[in-house]
Amino acid sequence: MSFNRFFIEDAAKFEGQIITLKGWVYNKRSSGKIKFLMMRDGTGLMQCVLFKGECDDAAFEEFEKLTQESSVEVTGVIKKEGRSAGGFEMGVKSLKIVSVAEPYPISPKEHGVEFLMNHRHLWIRSQRQWAALRVRAEIIRSIQEYFDQLGFVRFDAPILTPNSCEGTSTLFSTSYFEEKAFLTQSGQLYGETGAMAFGKVYTFGPTFRAEKSATRKHLTEFWMIEPEVAFMTLEENMQLGEGLIEHIAQSCLKNRAKELQILERDLSKLEILKGPFPRISYDEALKILEKRGVPIPWGEDFGAPHEAALGEEFGKPVFVHHMPSQIKAFYFKQSDTHFGDASTTTGKYAFGCDLIAPDGYGEIIGGGQREENAEVLQRRIKEHELNQADYEWYLDLRRYGSVPHSGFGLGLERTVAWMTGVPHVRETVPYPRMMNTLRP
Amino acid sequence: MSFNRFFIEDAAKFEGQIITLKGWVYNKRSSGKIKFLMMRDGTGLMQCVLFKGECDDAAFEEFEKLTQESSVEVTGVIKKEGRSAGGFEMGVKSLKIVSVAEPYPISPKEHGVEFLMNHRHLWIRSQRQWAALRVRAEIIRSIQEYFDQLGFVRFDAPILTPNSCEGTSTLFSTSYFEEKAFLTQSGQLYGETGAMAFGKVYTFGPTFRAEKSATRKHLTEFWMIEPEVAFMTLEENMQLGEGLIEHIAQSCLKNRAKELQILERDLSKLEILKGPFPRISYDEALKILEKRGVPIPWGEDFGAPHEAALGEEFGKPVFVHHMPSQIKAFYFKQSDTHFGDASTTTGKYAFGCDLIAPDGYGEIIGGGQREENAEVLQRRIKEHELNQADYEWYLDLRRYGSVPHSGFGLGLERTVAWMTGVPHVRETVPYPRMMNTLRP
Numbered sequence: 089m090s091f092n093r094f095f096i097e098d099a100a101k102f103e104g105q106i107i108t109l110k111g112w113v114y115n116k117r118s119s120g121k122i123k124f125l126m127m128r129d130g131t132g133l134m135q136c137v138l139f140k141g142e143c144d145d146a147a148f149e150e151f152e153k154l155t156q157e158s159s160v161e162v163t164g165v166i167k168k169e170g171r172s173a174g175g176f177e178m179g180v181k182s183l184k185i186v187s188v189a190e191p192y193p194i195s196p197k198e199h200g201v202e203f204l205m206n207h208r209h210l211w212i213r214s215q216r217q218w219a220a221l222r223v224r225a226e227i228i229r230s231i232q233e234y235f236d237q238l239g240f241v242r243f244d245a246p247i248l249t250p251n252s253c254e255g256t257s258t259l260f261s262t263s264y265f266e267e268k269a270f271l272t273q274s275g276q277l278y279g280e281t282g283a284m285a286f287g288k289v290y291t292f293g294p295t296f297r298a299e300k301s302a303t304r305k306h307l308t309e310f311w312m313i314e315p316e317v318a319f320m321t322l323e324e325n326m327q328l329g330e331g332l333i334e335h336i337a338q339s340c341l342k343n344r345a346k347e348l349q350i351l352e353r354d355l356s357k358l359e360i361l362k363g364p365f366p367r368i369s370y371d372e373a374l375k376i377l378e379k380r381g382v383p384i385p386w387g388e389d390f391g392a393p394h395e396a397a398l399g400e401e402f403g404k405p406v407f408v409h410h411m412p413s414q415i416k417a418f419y420f421k422q423s424d425t426h427f428g429d430a431s432t433t434t435g436k437y438a439f440g441c442d443l444i445a446p447d448g449y450g451e452i453i454g455g456g457q458r459e460e461n462a463e464v465l466q467r468r469i470k471e472h473e474l475n476q477a478d479y480e481w482y483l484d485l486r487r488y489g490s491v492p493h494s495g496f497g498l499g500l501e502r503t504v505a506w507m508t509g510v511p512h513v514r515e516t517v518p519y520p521r522m523m524n525t526l527r528p
Numbered sequence: 529m530s531f532n533r534f535f536i537e538d539a540a541k542f543e544g545q546i547i548t549l550k551g552w553v554y555n556k557r558s559s560g561k562i563k564f565l566m567m568r569d570g571t572g573l574m575q576c577v578l579f580k581g582e583c584d585d586a587a588f589e590e591f592e593k594l595t596q597e598s599s600v601e602v603t604g605v606i607k608k609e610g611r612s613a614g615g616f617e618m619g620v621k622s623l624k625i626v627s628v629a630e631p632y633p634i635s636p637k638e639h640g641v642e643f644l645m646n647h648r649h650l651w652i653r654s655q656r657q658w659a660a661l662r663v664r665a666e667i668i669r670s671i672q673e674y675f676d677q678l679g680f681v682r683f684d685a686p687i688l689t690p691n692s693c694e695g696t697s698t699l700f701s702t703s704y705f706e707e708k709a710f711l712t713q714s715g716q717l718y719g720e721t722g723a724m725a726f727g728k729v730y731t732f733g734p735t736f737r738a739e740k741s742a743t744r745k746h747l748t749e750f751w752m753i754e755p756e757v758a759f760m761t762l763e764e765n766m767q768l769g770e771g772l773i774e775h776i777a778q779s780c781l782k783n784r785a786k787e788l789q790i791l792e793r794d795l796s797k798l799e800i801l802k803g804p805f806p807r808i809s810y811d812e813a814l815k816i817l818e819k820r821g822v823p824i825p826w827g828e829d830f831g832a833p834h835e836a837a838l839g840e841e842f843g844k845p846v847f848v849h850h851m852p853s854q855i856k857a858f859y860f861k862q863s864d865t866h867f868g869d870a871s872t873t874t875g876k877y878a879f880g881c882d883l884i885a886p887d888g889y890g891e892i893i894g895g896g897q898r899e900e901n902a903e904v905l906q907r908r909i910k911e912h913e914l915n916q917a918d919y920e921w922y923l924d925l926r927r928y929g930s931v932p933h934s935g936f937g938l939g940l941e942r943t944v945a946w947m948t949g950v951p952h953v954r955e956t957v958p959y960p961r962m963m964n965t966l967r968p
Binding site: 091093095097098110111112113129130131157158159186187189190192207209210212213217218221222224225228229232236238239241242243244245246247248249250260261262263264265267269271278281282283284285286287288293294296298300308309311318319324460481482484485486487488489490491492517518519521523524526527528 | 531533535537538550551552553569570571597598599626627629630632647649650652653657658661662664665668669672676678679681682683684685686687688689690700701702703704705707709711718721722723724725726727728733734736738740748749751758759764900921922924925926927928929930931932957958959961963964966967968
């Protein structure tokens with residue numbers, strides 16, 4: 089299969105040829121006997137120039153009827169033009185209107201966020217939204233490429249689950265024939281079963297949190313990538329994560345330079361994303377936070393100011409590992425010390441590793457080594473007041489060939505926000521879902 | 529990032545080297561002074577041979593303790609061995625037990641389906657399940673590769689939606705803060721908005737149907753791939769679809785030959801999947817069905833016997849196009865004739881195109897050209913007794929630069945069933961969700 093159609097992003101291949109560009113009017117202007125039609129076709133923008141004499145007369149008449157976003161087929165010659173954004177423009181020969189658009193609601197003037205969100209189906213045609221979502225698609229591609237190249241098997245976790253992974257307070261539920269089902273918050277536990285069957289797996293799918301928080305970092309529906317690897321240590325887990333961030337950043341720089349330019353992204357922020365990233369223990373992080381004037385007591389989780397302070401300290405993403413067990417989920421491997429002396433006597437620390445992005449983009453990766461001892465895990469399930477019967481299948485992984493294993497979750501939308509520099513995650517997904525946003 | 533670890537699928541690169549294989553006992557046997565350990569590590573199987581004198585004595589003692597699925601680290605030399613499945617085996621030097629497995633519930637003897645489904649988290653370690661899910665991962669990879677190479681932008685449709693795409697009778701719903709949300713049945717309508725913004729898009733995500741049917745072709749949660757292209761005709765839509773099937777089949781043959789062999793798949797069934805596939809109108813299909821003794825009255829949809837008859841007629845996948853409007857959704861473009869004379873006077877036929885797979889695998893692709901006329905579309909919404917207010921955003925696509933456009937949906941699990949030859953879709957996804965199956 090190949091499309092015989094012309095697309096703007098392929099213009100270089102068609103230099104000197106007469107082609108038909110099918111798309112929409114981005115804007116238009118007249119300058120004496122010359123008329124300019126800026127066209128978009130979804131792959132880019134192209135200036136189409138109507139010269140009296142080179143273009144049929146009917147086209148000039150049709151030109152006058154065109155409104156913003158009208159659909160048109162424009163036929164003409166592709167010419168090199170250094171002053172044009174894409175390096176090419178079209179000398180128009182003829183023009184065929186497909187549909188004249190009604191007055192388009194989104195004009196170059198400023199619109200409120202609520203208005204734009206209600207018109208998301210049209211807003212995505214605007215340059216910045218278009219660019220951000222093209223970067224999103226590239227990030228997805230690069231993530232899959234990274235894991236595929238390392239021999240991972242994609243292992244889709246179910247969305248409908250009979251019980252929760254990390255507590256039930258923020259779960260969406262649905263009636264599932266005779267019983268109740270929950271929308272998954274994480275594919276991790278299923279991913280662990282995959283690691284035992286396939287060695288190296290990653291899940292890639294939507295996850296859900298019914299959080300009543302309206303922040304610029306939270307969506308109720310967001311995509312997660314969760315690799316899980318048998319026999320993988322915490323240090324290897326961090327290597328896997330930093331390699332992923334590096335690959336994503338390099339792919340964006342290489343394949344989405346034009347879009348990042350539209351977004352006015354400071355490319356140096358992506359260029360510095362090369363491993364190894366600094367690694368500090370939670371206890372070490374606390375000392376830095378104290379020095380920087382945002383101390384927290386031992387045992388508390390980081391908030392936005394603490395993440396920001398760590399970002400400033402290093403100017404790079406930083407892994408924080410070995411957090412207090414008390415703030416981590418039941419499945420983390422336990423440690424007596426903040427540098428990883430595994431033992432089950434005190435379990436003061438958890439073998440966790442979170443990657444904090446600089447510039448306030450917050451926790452991008454959350455992961456760790458999992459508890460492989462069936463007895464410790466049963467104790468933790470009890471301590472977290474979970475129903476062991478719900479986790480018998482998960483405990484089976486420790487009964488039938490338990491191995492040390494690790495993994496992490498990467499939040500797609502936060503990663504897109506970070507790479508593109510857009511200030512709110514609502515612009516990193518085609519149709520964001522938030523507390524007050526379910527439409528269109 | 530690169531894993532320094534040895535994996536069985538990379539054995540050829542390690543010939544003659546001493547390496548450590550980390551994995552699980554698939555089975556073991558003794559033959560006099562030689563002991564054989566068949567190991568799996570998630571990427572394949574490898575025979576590890578313990579020769580008295582070449583292997584340390586402790587390993588012989590440890591060998592006796594090993595049960596099926598025990599986790600072990602085996603160190604030894606990789607040797608070429610033509611009689612082994614993967615072409616290599618290991619001459620063991622030492623062996624370290626990680627964890628001795630309790631008696632493993634899945635033995636080589638026959639188990640009932642219910643038992644296996646309840647042990648899905650372990651069943652996926654079995655050869656046939658392992659092979660089928662490895663083919664699934666390859667099919668996902670090949671689908672993305674196909675669309676990426678054609679310049680498509682991946683455009684994720686939301687899972688939580690305020691209204692339904694094709695009627696509400698089979699929808700899962702959830703309380704969404706103050707209102708009600710439904711789990712999506714299709715990303716198509718959203719995909720259409722993407723086509724107008726990006727030209728060529730595809731969605732790729734889970735979709736849901738609360739169908740009370742327990743057949744071998746239905747899941748309540750299944751993955752769909754839905755390309756949608758602006759200015760694409762019905763014929764180009766069929767070309768796009770047959771190109772996709774061809775690419776999937778070729779990728780499976782090229783990259784998953786070993787797995788297809790484990791599944792005892794007749795490879796000729798995949799080799800014939802080269803376009804162009806036959807195209808017949810619904811009216812033509814009815815004549816064939818009559819000839820083959822399974823007639824249906826005009827206006828009825830095909831059932832399994834009719835799909836089977838069409839498969840037998842052609843021995844290849846076949847596109848059936850221009851079905852009766854009355855059995856198609858509201859968004860199909862209308863036609864007066866069964867070969868596509870577009871007009872809105874009678875609208876007897878719909879510009880649909882479904883791909884029927886041979887050998888009873890049924891409808892693999894369902895698609896068509898969409899109605900681009902706002903008035904006709906409004907009339908159809910009314911005829912289908914849908915609430916127009918819910919579709920104003922969708923109608924906007926016809927108000928602001930409407931263009932002819934087409935797309936289709938490909939069901940991932942049915943495609944995996946077809947390529948692998950497994951008889952039931954429950955074996956084509958890690959954790960199938962069906963009417964009576966929500967666990968584990």
